[in-house]
Amino acid sequence: MKKISVIGSGMTGISQITKDGFEVINNSKIVLWIGSILGLSDYLLEKNISCENLSHLYKDGGFDVDNYVRIIDCLMTNLHSYSNICLVVPGHPRVGVTIVQLLQQRSKEDGFEFRCYPGISSFDAMINDLGIDPLEEGVGIVDANRLIIYDYAMEPCVNYFIYHVCSVGNANTDYSSPHKNNKISYLKNKLLKHYAPENKIFLLSASVDNSGEPDKIEGSINNLDELFLNITYRHTLYIPALLPSKDRVNFEFLNEIGAI
Ligand SMILES: C[S@@+](CC[C@H](N)C(=O)[O-])C[C@H]1O[C@@H](n2cnc3c(N)ncnc32)[C@H](O)[C@@H]1O
Structure with a gap:
């Protein structure tokens, strides 16, 4: 079965990619990425891993949905050519990355495997x-x-x-x-x-x-x-959180647990 793995790169570049993440990167047929991920292209070049930065598909001034369609289409084309592809995104892939949710949905419709590896958000x-x-x-x-x-x-x-x-x-x-x-x-x-x-x-x-x-x-x-x-x-x-007013404090509960 064909497979897409999404990896969170963390915030500071490849120094925050997990060991699991690197294992997936090293075993993928092609590694694609979106956004600025410090050190990633150098690493992939050094390891001789096929790769492409997809950030150009995220057009400045472009309509959000069009950007998503362009990126998903490109990933699907790559999945057609390679059995096992990897997408690296900044931070944690489950925090605010619409493409990841769309890919997950697409995997159910198109029958490919989808895995997501966490990163520091x-x-x-x-x-x-x-x-x-x-x-x-x-x-x-x-x-x-x-x-x-x-x-x-x-x-x-x-x-x-x-x-x-x-x-x-x-x-x-x-x-x-x-x-x-x-x-x-x-x-x-x-x-x-x-x-x-x-x-x-x-x-x-x-x-x-x-x-x-x-x-x-x-x-x-x-x-x-x-x-x-x-x-x-x-x-x-x-x-930042504001202090609750005194009338909100549950003194009965505090008393029950011996805190006052
Ligand atoms: C598309 S979401 C991607 C978030 C990313 N996946 C993560 O795990 O942090 C982009 C939003 O994340 C937040 N964000 C991104 N980089 C940030 C940073 N360095 N510091 C604080 N918030 C950030 C902002 O709210 C921004 O609008």
Whole structure:
């Protein structure tokens, strides 16, 4: 049976690809990748593994869905020629990579094997940069567009990591100037339903080059427009957890477990 394996490269390039990931890469007939993955092309050249960077299929200003179709079509063409292909994507393949979900669906329809190998995600990198344990206050990790479309209830006492804030209400991939067509007033209005205008928020970009230096830009919901002038495709909006008010504390439970 033909097979596609998807590997998460982690955040800092091939130094974060797992041993399992390398085993798959070394045994694939061709390795394809999307995005910037430090050291990958050098490694593949050195090992004499057939390879191709598919990032050019992700067109700046292109319609998101067209980009996905181009990439899936290219993968299917490769699968036709080779029995066993590998796709490497930045971070974790299960975090925000539509193509991976589409491929999984396609494997059921077309009858090829699909395997997915985890990598260190931007979420992992951000909690490490921030020095927080997500279980202490809890976290909400959400896509900005779905947050607005479904008007999800937000709980300000947990930390929020809002993904894809570079493309609010914009179905185009404007990676060279993401702030231009970003409909951030929708996000601002959504956040104002749950937070005070002066609530602190941060645009966060975990380091991708081993320098260990994340980008953390502070703003408030009030000045979201100004803050978003700095936005890139590598920024997530982080809203730190607020302390719950005393009237929310379950003193009966605390008493029952002997904590007070
Ligand atoms: C298409 S998703 C891919 C995420 C990737 N698969 C991962 O595991 O991190 C892109 C979104 O991930 C987030 N992201 C990507 N790189 C990041 C970084 N270096 N720091 C923080 N967030 C990042 C942003 O929210 C961006 O809109």
